[in-house]
Amino acid sequence: MTSTVDLGILAPEAPAQVAKFPTVPHRHAASYCGAYLEESVRAASSIDLAAVERAAAILLEAYTSGAAVFSCGNGGSASVANHLQCDHTKGVRTDTDLTPRVTSLSTNVELLTAIANDLGFEQVFTYQLQSLARSGDVLVAISSSGCSTNIINALSFARDNDIRTIALTGFTGGDLKSIADVAIHVDCTNYGVVEDLHQAIMHSIAQFVRQSRMTPSAIAATTF
16 A cells, blocks of 8 residues: 655645636627726736836936936837827926936837848847937836837846836736836736726826926816
8 A cells, every 4th residue: 555645845836827808708898898997907906006106216316317218119018108208208397397308219110110120120129229328317118018029128238238127017027027127017918908007107107206396286286
């Protein structure tokens, strides 16, 4: 008869599974919208607000010291990066003493396609940083998957050249989540929800920085 001996060895825990949405078909747009909003609320609750605090501090320091801030992303994340340039330049400057210098590396189609055509799409952001960025600047990289090669390359260049890094990620976070100085992660596998919340994070930081340089009476009288 064979006996078993408890050696006190525990089986490794299975990796946590990120909730999937949707999992079933919906016959009506109203039903899908309701479920989408429920998933958005759930995913929003997963955001580490301490990471948002750290990211805001990095950006406010950059804006007060005159350092440049760069943003980048692909696809829908490119639109968030471009919008970040708008809100963190014009929005933050309005009614404050700040004059932020913010550039989206995702905006110039002529430059993007020239770099991609000659050097490869994986270099479209790094190549720009090599020309534009300096020690002490900041890179905000936005990637739902956290696995885009051109984003990872840009973060790696920044890390090696004393450029501070903030990452906005979703899904598992990929390599981007682990190599950024600050990673703001959305625990969700739906691109729309992740991108919506990245936009909300971007807006909230811009508005926080702006109101931090305004008087209480000015805040009360201003529409944000």
